[in-house]
Amino acid sequence: MRLLVVEDEPEMALALQSALRRHDMIADHADTLAAAMEMIPLGSYDAIILDRGLPDGDGLSLIPRIRQCRASIPVIVLTARGRLAERISGLDSGADDYLAKPFAFEELLARLRAVMRRPDHLRPMAVKLGRLSLDLDHREARVENMRFDLPRRELLVLEALMRRAGRMVPREILMEAVFGMSDEVQSNTLDSHISRLRRKLADADAGVTINGVRGVGYMLMEQI
Amino acid sequence: MRLLVVEDEPEMALALQSALRRHDMIADHADTLAAAMEMIPLGSYDAIILDRGLPDGDGLSLIPRIRQCRASIPVIVLTARGRLAERISGLDSGADDYLAKPFAFEELLARLRAVMRRPDHLRPMAVKLGRLSLDLDHREARVENMRFDLPRRELLVLEALMRRAGRMVPREILMEAVFGMSDEVQSNTLDSHISRLRRKLADADAGVTINGVRGVGYMLMEQI
DNA sequence: CGAAACGTCATGTTGCCGCAATGTGTCGCA
DNA sequence: TGCGACACATTGCGGCAACATGACGTTTCG
Numbered sequence: 001m002r003l004l005v006v007e008d009e010p011e012m013a014l015a016l017q018s019a020l021r022r023h024d025m026i027a028d029h030a031d032t033l034a035a036a037m038e039m040i041p042l043g044s045y046d047a048i049i050l051d052r053g054l055p056d057g058d059g060l061s062l063i064p065r066i067r068q069c070r071a072s073i074p075v076i077v078l079t080a081r082g083r084l085a086e087r088i089s090g091l092d093s094g095a096d097d098y099l100a101k102p103f104a105f106e107e108l109l110a111r112l113r114a115v116m117r118r119p120d121h122l123r124p125m126a127v128k129l130g131r132l133s134l135d136l137d138h139r140e141a142r143v144e145n146m147r148f149d150l151p152r153r154e155l156l157v158l159e160a161l162m163r164r165a166g167r168m169v170p171r172e173i174l175m176e177a178v179f180g181m182s183d184e185v186q187s188n189t190l191d192s193h194i195s196r197l198r199r200k201l202a203d204a205d206a207g208v209t210i211n212g213v214r215g216v217g218y219m220l221m222e223q224i
Numbered sequence: 225m226r227l228l229v230v231e232d233e234p235e236m237a238l239a240l241q242s243a244l245r246r247h248d249m250i251a252d253h254a255d256t257l258a259a260a261m262e263m264i265p266l267g268s269y270d271a272i273i274l275d276r277g278l279p280d281g282d283g284l285s286l287i288p289r290i291r292q293c294r295a296s297i298p299v300i301v302l303t304a305r306g307r308l309a310e311r312i313s314g315l316d317s318g319a320d321d322y323l324a325k326p327f328a329f330e331e332l333l334a335r336l337r338a339v340m341r342r343p344d345h346l347r348p349m350a351v352k353l354g355r356l357s358l359d360l361d362h363r364e365a366r367v368e369n370m371r372f373d374l375p376r377r378e379l380l381v382l383e384a385l386m387r388r389a390g391r392m393v394p395r396e397i398l399m400e401a402v403f404g405m406s407d408e409v410q411s412n413t414l415d416s417h418i419s420r421l422r423r424k425l426a427d428a429d430a431g432v433t434i435n436g437v438r439g440v441g442y443m444l445m446e447q448i
Numbered sequence: 449c450g451a452a453a454c455g456t457c458a459t460g461t462t463g464c465c466g467c468a469a470t471g472t473g474t475c476g477c478a
Numbered sequence: 479t480g481c482g483a484c485a486c487a488t489t490g491c492g493g494c495a496a497c498a499t500g501a502c503g504t505t506t507c508g
Contacts, residue, residue, distance in 0.1 A: 091334035110315040
């Protein structure tokens with residue numbers, strides 16, 4: 001799961017990033033509208049968390065521009081301006097949800113989950129392949145009914161692969177899903193994770209295999 | 225715009241219906257879970273407004289059943305049970321939004337608009353010819369529903385040919401599509417790829433042929 | 449402070465890709 | 479019609495880049 005947090009207050013941004021990260025999501029950060037507009041076409045985000053009061057304008061003005069380049073990214077507006085009229089104008093600007101500060105982080109999470117379940121994203125809540133199942137809401141993998149715990153990065157790899165189970169996932173896409181664009185990784189780190197994940201899947205007898213296609217990427221398949 | 229209001233209190237239901245009608249929407253009404261379940265498959269609703277405390281159970285239990293028959297109807301839960309934990313569990317049950325009573329009708333409208341604003345998800349561009357199809361987004365070919373893996377260069381050849389299926393593709397164009405204009409290839413490398421590709425297409429019984437025309441180029445045709 | 453996780457390096461392995469050698473059909477020309 | 483030139487077809491092979499995997503040092507987190 002890959003998010004963009006558009007927020008100018010460093011503390012708030014950092015708090016959000018680390019909290020989201022603790023829930024196994026990758027959150028990039030932009031502190032101005034301009035920065036956000038550059039990052040959105042590049043990273044393929046699953047959702048955007050948007051503040052209103054930004055140094056170079058109202059966050060709401062970003063929404064139409066987002067819709068222009070990628071129509072279906074969910075946007076959650078997260079702001080101190082929580083009066084009724086502001087909520088309404090926010091939603092009418094194209095936001096998918098509107099949450100007023102102060103807020104409970106748990107509610108933000110729930111609204112994120114809700115917003116990403118939307119049909120635009122045709123995202124099933126749980127995927128199953130072979131003996132392996134992955135609950136995308138609770139970020140928890142299972143083999144049959146046994147818990148199958150994974151470190152953060154490996155879980156991100158598995159998630160990206162399972163979301164397109166049975167289809168090729170280009171290496172580039174995987175890289176973006178596992179590492180944000182902030183961290184640039186130059187070496188074969190992804191290969192390491194794939195390797196480790198392969199071993200664990202085999203040890204747990206998960207009934208799935210990761211096939212690599214040279215020059216393209218990886219694919220998760222049911223074992224034969 | 226066609227809505228279903230699931231709500232047991234007659235006054236509230238009536239108020240909603242008339243208010244929605246004043247905004248040019250059609251709102252049907254169900255006062256029990258059972259009634260709602262009958263109506264949903266029949267009327268093709270654009271959204272559902274759902275109360276929780278219903279005579280025959282919690283409205284939330286309706287959501288999974290809705291998702292079963294028509295996955296993509298937006299559901300807004302509208303209820304007096306507005307505590308944080310309840311909001312979270314509501315959203316996690318699959319609701320698209322959660323609004324606590326008392327509420328401003330204007331906000332319900334805004335949230336309805338937000339939830340129904342759904343840009344038609346444009347399918348990844350795909351080309352099909354014979355039994356062969358090619359997903360240009362994911363750079364992935366299929367014969368019927370079997371994956372049809374190809375090395376990078378061969379896939380590039382196939383892509384260039386399928387984009388112009390049924391038409392002649394001059395050799396020069398192919399060269400440029402397969403090797404950039406940067407790389408100069410001096411020998412009959414393209415012919416190699418064409419040859420290998422032909423064999424694979426035949427082996428997979430893809431229902432297409434590559435015809436070569438002397439002095440011009442190649443053309444991809446449906447097999448006779 | 450210890451353990452798990454992560455990124456990097458080094459080494460072994462695979463298989464694509466470009467090349468060239470050879471085969472096959474087509475066309476021009478006498 | 480016969481012959482040779484040419485364009486394309488096919489196949490084997492070697493170089494090399496991409497991938498696989500295990501080891502190691504650093505970082506992160508409880």
